[in-house]
Amino acid sequence: MAEAGGADQLANLHLDEVTGEQVSKSELKKRQKQRVQEERKREKAASAPSKPKVEKAGKTEEEEESELTPNQYYEIRCRKVQQLRQSKAPNPYPHKFKVTTDLRDFLKQYESIKTGEHLKDVEVRVGGRIYTKRASGTKLVFYDIRAEGVKVQVMCQAQEAAGEVPFEQQHEHLRRGDIIGIVGYPGRTAPRNRPEGELSIFAREVILLTPCLHQIPSEHYGFKDQEQRYRQRYLDLIMNDNSRNVFLTRSKMITYIRQYFDERDFVEVETPMMNAIAGGATAKPFVTHHNDLDMNLFMRVAPELYLKMLIVGGLERVYELGRLFRNEGIDLTHNPEFTTCEFYMAYADVYDIMDITEELVSGLVKHVTGSYQTKYHTQTGEEYQVNWEKPWKRIDMIGALEEACGEKFPPGEELHTTATNDFLKRMLKKMNVECTPPQTNARMLDKLVGEFIEETCVNPTFITGHPQMMSPLAKYHRERPGLCERFEAFVCKKEIVNAYTELNDPFDQRLRFEEQARQKDQGDDEAQMVDENFCTSLEYGLPPTGGWGMGIDRLVMFLTDNYSIKEVLTFPFMKEETNQGKGKMPAAEVVGIKPEVEEGIPHK
Numbered sequence: 079m080a081e082a083g084g085a086d087q088l089a090n091l092h093l094d095e096v097t098g099e100q101v102s103k104s105e106l107k108k109r110q111k112q113r114v115q116e117e118r119k120r121e122k123a124a125s126a127p128s129k130p131k132v133e134k135a136g137k138t139e140e141e142e143e144s145e146l147t148p149n150q151y152y153e154i155r156c157r158k159v160q161q162l163r164q165s166k167a168p169n170p171y172p173h174k175f176k177v178t179t180d181l182r183d184f185l186k187q188y189e190s191i192k193t194g195e196h197l198k199d200v201e202v203r204v205g206g207r208i209y210t211k212r213a214s215g216t217k218l219v220f221y222d223i224r225a226e227g228v229k230v231q232v233m234c235q236a237q238e239a240a241g242e243v244p245f246e247q248q249h250e251h252l253r254r255g256d257i258i259g260i261v262g263y264p265g266r267t268a269p270r271n272r273p274e275g276e277l278s279i280f281a282r283e284v285i286l287l288t289p290c291l292h293q294i295p296s297e298h299y300g301f302k303d304q305e306q307r308y309r310q311r312y313l314d315l316i317m318n319d320n321s322r323n324v325f326l327t328r329s330k331m332i333t334y335i336r337q338y339f340d341e342r343d344f345v346e347v348e349t350p351m352m353n354a355i356a357g358g359a360t361a362k363p364f365v366t367h368h369n370d371l372d373m374n375l376f377m378r379v380a381p382e383l384y385l386k387m388l389i390v391g392g393l394e395r396v397y398e399l400g401r402l403f404r405n406e407g408i409d410l411t412h413n414p415e416f417t418t419c420e421f422y423m424a425y426a427d428v429y430d431i432m433d434i435t436e437e438l439v440s441g442l443v444k445h446v447t448g449s450y451q452t453k454y455h456t457q458t459g460e461e462y463q464v465n466w467e468k469p470w471k472r473i474d475m476i477g478a479l480e481e482a483c484g485e486k487f488p489p490g491e492e493l494h495t496t497a498t499n500d501f502l503k504r505m506l507k508k509m510n511v512e513c514t515p516p517q518t519n520a521r522m523l524d525k526l527v528g529e530f531i532e533e534t535c536v537n538p539t540f541i542t543g544h545p546q547m548m549s550p551l552a553k554y555h556r557e558r559p560g561l562c563e564r565f566e567a568f569v570c571k572k573e574i575v576n577a578y579t580e581l582n583d584p585f586d587q588r589l590r591f592e593e594q595a596r597q598k599d600q601g602d603d604e605a606q607m608v609d610e611n612f613c614t615s616l617e618y619g620l621p622p623t624g625g626w627g628m629g630i631d632r633l634v635m636f637l638t639d640n641y642s643i644k645e646v647l648t649f650p651f652m653k654e655e656t657n658q659g660k661g662k663m664p665a666a667e668v669v670g671i672k673p674e675v676e677e678g679i680p681h682k
Contacts, residue, residue, distance in 0.1 A: 152292055157669055162286075170251075178203045181206060181226050182228050188264040201261065202264060204223075204260050207225065208253070210297065216246065217235065227323075231277075232260055238280060258284055260284055261283040301314060327634065334445050336399065338438055339421060345396050346398065347396050357612065364377040390618055413644070416631050430624055439633075475542065475545075487501075490558055502517075502523060518597055550590040551580065553582065577625060577626040582616060
């Protein structure tokens, strides 16, 4: 019975020719049906058009460039710009782009445009530098550009593109730092994720005006390296609005000073920068050489003597704004070349000049800052609250020193003597003040003043009553023998103004110069030399005159809250970089451009 049942089961099985298995009739039908369906699917897929493979989006060319080193970027960029120079498609250095709209005026004029509003009938043409570039696909590009200290967004859409160059070609060559021209119309965007859009220029055409061959720092990290900011001031100005504002403030200050003197009938003059004698101030000069005359000359340390000779000649109110050169130390408040303003006024004395100083400087501060109150921070972070409003405090030099040292000083007519020299050495030792050689009476007094008087002058303060031997060009005091009619104005413990009733007695002036020559023989490199031409001019008659000099750079420091003079000079003096230019080829060499022969034309 068992064998008969096994035979019946085998008789009911069928061979699956694909797998070679023996399966039931129902299982075989099921498999055959499934295979037919799979075959139909394959046939259908084979007859359908092939779909492009969906690949992961790769990095854009600009994203790849952002990962390059500065040298790699520079070389690649140079080559690309050279290709444009050769193909002129587009010309990377066009001669002209007509700008009709000031970006500052654009922001003011169209500030009231509503979200989503476009003024397509208004054409604006602006130029600016690209700070950021953002692309949304191939048909929409955004730029943030800056010009004249302001920023605006530029929106570029393919459907708005005009001009001879197609949309993609207008934008593919543009990078951060490039200077571009934009032709478009004003409008305000209508973003989905916030209620108010951004005032923008909707571009119809974008033109490359000047490519930037270097990577500019990112806006996130900025350009903050102090030394490099001074060496590359152009990049500092590109990246840092604070630096730009300092120089705009400086210009505003100089304009105000010129206007002040012009309105009072002063004549602006220019005097020589190179002199046979370094006169007019107690300072160490730079020496240069005149080849044709085979003579050494001194770069001027002050224009004072020339300006007073003009007063002798009948120009009774003169002033000069210009550079001076002093071969002295470099620190936070001193640079070898710096800017001053000096004026000389016939029939005025030191007291008139004090009044003018208060009026000019306090008015200048109000004009520039909008207030008489300013703040100034030192290198250590100490904050000074400065009140520039007149009248200013006045301190008598000798009286203040007697109070600080607790001893009576020799009378004014004895301050130049050897006995006073011994007294001052004793005072230095007593008050623990150092004075490097030569220890002349003038230098030691100056050290004591710096230690005990200047340190108290935060608000504008006049220090008066200087000894004659400290002031070889100032007139003697009319009431106090041995002293002269001079003042120095100090703010935040630093001198900003030096002025006096001018010495117009030719006999006295020659004696003062001879005393300076004696101090020079003692080793004082800063003492003045005898200027015979100036002495002769005094013999023709210098009317009673008040003279004044103010350091422009230092005043700019106080009003822009910068403790370093380098921050207020466009190009401060810097030590030479020993590795300057190493490892970097000029752009012309990178792309293999050879210099053209150029014939020099002699100066006529």
